[in-house]
Amino acid sequence: MNILARQVNIQSADDKYETHTKQTFEQKGLTLAITSPILSALQAVQSAVKSGEKVGKSKNDRVNAMSAANVAMDAYRAGQAVGQAGKAVQDALGEGGVDSVVGVQITYGQQKSVNQTHTAGKTAATAQVNAGGKVKIVATGAGKASDIHINGADVSGKGGTHLIVDNDINISPAEQHHKERSTHQSRGVNVGAAIKVSNGAAAGVTLGGHYGKGYGNGDEKTYVASHVGDANSQTTLNSGGDVNIINSQVKGNRVSLNSENLNIASLQDTATYKGKQMNVAGSVTVGAGVAASGSFNQSKTSLDYASVNEQAGIYAGDNGYDVNVKNKVSLTGGAILSQAPKEKNQLTAQDFEYADIQNYSNAKSSSMGLAGGVSFGRDQTSDEDKERNDVYRKGREGETFEQANPNKANESAVKFGLGMDDIHSTDLYALAKVGLTNLATNSKQSENRQSTTYSVISEGNFNIGSDKGKENMESIKKSTEQESNKLEKVDYSKMQKDVEQDVETIQGFAKNVAGFTDEAYRSQFIAEHRLMTFELNERGEPIVDKEREDVLKAQAKAMYEKLKPQDQSEKEFIAKYIKENPLGINIYKLREVSDQERVAFKLTKFFDQETKTEKQGIAVMFNGILNNLQAAAKYATQNYIVDKDGNKIYQNLYFVHNPEANNALSELMVAFYQKNMEGAIGGLGNSTVQAKNIMAQYGKQNLYVGAHSRGTLTVDNALNALDKDKNNTGLLSGTTIKMVGPAANVEKADERLARLQGINNGRMSAEGSIIFENNKYDSVGSLIGRNPYTNEETKSGKLKMIWDLFFGATSPHNCSGIGNVQCVKDGYRKDQQMNLERRIYDLNKKSNKE
Known part of the structure; x- marks a missing residue:
């Protein structure tokens, strides 16, 4: 194929396009939901x-x-x-x-979303000039206008490709462009009513709405390279002017080139993107009070990309290249490569220069979420407390029970939380929960890729006139392979999905953790901490609770099925089991003490184990971790005082029940809070406030305070709160305290008690010091409380003891006081006598002597 002309232009064909799309989705209707x-x-x-x-x-x-x-x-x-x-x-x-x-919720809602996309750009269809023989293109006769322009085209002949021109040869790529603009908008509103009939009918009306919008703007520019020559034949470029090979390639088994100047430059494909999405939602519920919540979520994504995808240059085969340039050879990310040995490659020029190109693909995405809720007059009473109010308070007109929840008196009507369903408050807890959750709810990702498109030349015979040109030829990278080092675009859309999913995960984690901390908070600051005693008949004897008796019978029957004794009938076994009550569970009716009764507590008689005499005083006990109401009752009668015959005392025995959280993790959080934060960083829980108030009211009136496990932290924190006031010296001059399996450090608690008893320079005798009991193998008393031990009774191996501490009916931690029959059988006590308690002063004195 021969082409002869004054000027030759071989040009790709452009295909322009433009689209506009709009998608609208809208729905309205009623939704009926059943909850259960x-x-x-x-x-x-x-x-x-x-x-x-x-x-x-x-x-x-x-x-x-x-x-x-x-x-x-x-x-x-x-x-x-x-x-x-x-x-x-x-x-x-x-x-x-x-x-x-069953609960029922009916909602009317309407939603609408609109997505709009506008795209515009152009693509290039490569022009083709191909021949099975030779292709020869000559531009002559027009002087400086006799150029050959090859733009976005492939020109080759299998028998050879020859370009001859009076002026310049320009081999360049065709440009392609793409622009995309998208917007998104959504909004919705719903209004509904919910009815719940558990624990009495309750209804509420909810109004909610959301609004979202976003955009995505992308621009992209790419190049369709021109290719001149066939890799298996000779390619010749003879120019009376310059040869410019821009983001294109000249190939041949041998490539010969003659020109005034030679310019080889690679171009970078580029792309940019910026996107932003935002959503706001809110809802209001009116029912038992008013609650509102709101959330804000936002994500941003950007991309900045530039990379050489096809390196411009001369690519010669086994016969090498012969490049003769009168003036300057200039490479910008360009290549002059050959598969031939050095002696077949020749480059001659007066000057030589080169530069490398830095490629990059940078993307970043961020997402964040904010959430908050506020309520006014919202009732956060649990179903359990409502049920117990019916059991213990119903029908007691004229009596109040406000002192069972002292923190309630100080609460504000307006409270804050993360949403509408979590626990709301106005104290440091609300600030920490909302603040830390929102600070943590964010995610960022970024990726920065870099590479270099090196200018490169294959070894050959180089004849460079200028000194600088020689230096440049010496330093340029030598290779037989191209060095484009192409970068791929970072997948920014995946990155955006990743950070949004991360935020969703963080929000889920925060919600989960808040669920546990909420329950811990609720159990200490919202739940009723009832002051209980035993219901008595006219003879002052405790009244059997039929439901509790049934529990004992069920235990007896289960034990019979497990043991299958051959020497006893089922009836005989159950009768003996009930009489023995080996686990010592409470089977007697309980009664809540009203505010009016708290004014004048009744005295109870008990046997003093030190003086071996009967005494009387006000006896109030505080339970430990994982104790429901019945367990608290059991340990109140087991751990502290007995009558002269060593029997449990029920008459006028009081205990404040620190209610069990609904899960073990929240219970452990409460223990951690009481051990490390109560009264120092956070406020006093309902049990601690009551302990403080009872001690302040009756501390000079033969008050006996008993505490077990976590309950010792309750008492110790109450002592600490009283001890902060110098005017309280001597306030507890008539107070005796016993701590059992103590999570508190008894020695430090006793130092506070001494000051409150009026002893300012340290105890000089055991009188008045804290009585305590601690098994050597009780991890709570020994490890957490860091206390000495008063006994080391056990017949179990270490693994059995560890198991029992967590899962056993008896253990070194719960067999204190007089214990129970099973404690003796399991080897955690020798007998059921109140004989293992000691004064902390005596133990410290003994330890100091040793």
Whole structure:
């Protein structure tokens, strides 16, 4: 193929395009939803499964750890929900109704979203000039206008490719452009009513809405390179002017070039993107008070990309290259390469220069979320407290029970939280929960890739006239392979999804953790901490509780089925078991003490183990961790005082029940709070306030305070609160304290007690010092409380003791005082005598002597 012309232009064909799309989605309607513990359990299980799918998916190790924790917490909650569902069904069947298992919610809502996209650009279709033989193109006769322009085209002949021109040869790429502009907008509103009939009918009206918008702007420029020559034949470029090879390639088994100047430059494909999404949501519920919540989520993404994708240059085969340039050879990310040996490659020029090109692909994405809630007059009383109010307070007109919840008197009507369903408060807890959650709810990712497109030349015979040119030829990279080092674009859309999922994970983690901390907070600052005593008949004897007696009978029957004794009938075994009550469970009716009764506590008689005489005083006990109301009653009569015959005392014995949280983790959080923060960073819980008030009121009137396990922290923190006031010296001059399995450090607690008893320069005798009991193998008293031990009774091996501490009916931690029959059988006591208690002063004195 021969082409002869005054000027030759071989040009790609452009294809321009432009599109506009708009998608609108709108829906309106009523939704009827049924809520129940059973459905909640199913949803909890689904949530746990969904959490598991996210584990290990984040690039952030911190988020992956949160994902794993979410799985554990969601699985725990799913187990709880399944258990609660089963209990709710049993209650419903037992009561002959569905009040406790069904709720109804009806909602009207309307949603609308609009997505708009505008794209515009152009693509290039490569021009082709190909021949099975030779291709020869000549531009002559027009002087400086006799050029050959090859733009976005492939020109080659299998028998050879020859370009001859009076002036310049320009081999360049065709440009392609793409522009995309997208916007998104959504909004919705819903209004509904919910009715819950558990624990009495309750109704509420909810109004909610959301608004979101976003955009994405992308621009891209790419090049379609021109290619001249065939790799298996000779290629010749003879120019009376310059040869410019811009982002294109000249190929041949041998390539010959003659020109005034030679310019080889690679160009970078470029792309930019910026996007932003924002969503705001809020809702208000009016029912038992008013609650409102709001959330704000925002994500941003950007991309900045520039990379050489096809290196411009001369690519010669086995016969090398011959480049003769009168003036300057200039390479910008360009290549002159050959597969031939050095002697077949020749370059001659007066001057030589080169430069490398820096490529980059940078993307970053961020996402953040904010959430908060506020309530006014919202009732946060738990269902359990409502039930117990019915049991212990109903029908007691004229009596009040405000002192069972002293923190309630100081609470504000306006409270704050993360949403509408979590615990709201106005103290440091609300600030910490909302503040830390929102500070943590953000995620960022960035990726910065870099590479260099090196100018490169294959070794050959180089004849460079200028000294600088020779230096440049010496320093340029030598190779037979191109050095474009192409970069791929960072997948910014995946990065955006990743950070949004990270935020979702963080929000889930914060919600899960807040669920546990909320329960810990609720149990200490919102729940009723009832002052209880035993209901007595006219003879002053405790009255058997039929339900508790049934529990004991059920225990007896289960034990009979387990042991299958051959020497006793089932009836005989159960009768003996009930009489013996080996675990010492409480079987007597309880009664809550009113505010009016607190004005004048009744005295109880007990036997003083030191003086071996009967005494009388006001006896108030404080329970430990994981104690429900009945367990608190059991240990109140077991651990501290007995009558002259060594029997439990029920008459006028009081105990403040620090209620059990609904899960073990929250219980441990309460213990941590009481051990490290109560009264120092955070406020006093309801039990601690009552301990403080009771001691302040009766501390000079033969007050006997008993505390077990975490309850010792309650008493110690109350002592610490009183001790801060110098005017309280001598306030507890008539107070005796006994601590059992103490989580508190008894020695430090006794120092505070001494000052409050009026002893300012340290105790000089054991009189008045704290009585305590601690088994050497009790991890609570010995490790957590760092206390000495008063006994080391055990017949169990270490593994058995560890098991019993966590799961056993008896253990070194719960066999104090007079213990019970099973404690003796299991080897944690020798007998059921109140004979293991000691004064901390005596133990310290003995330790100092040793």
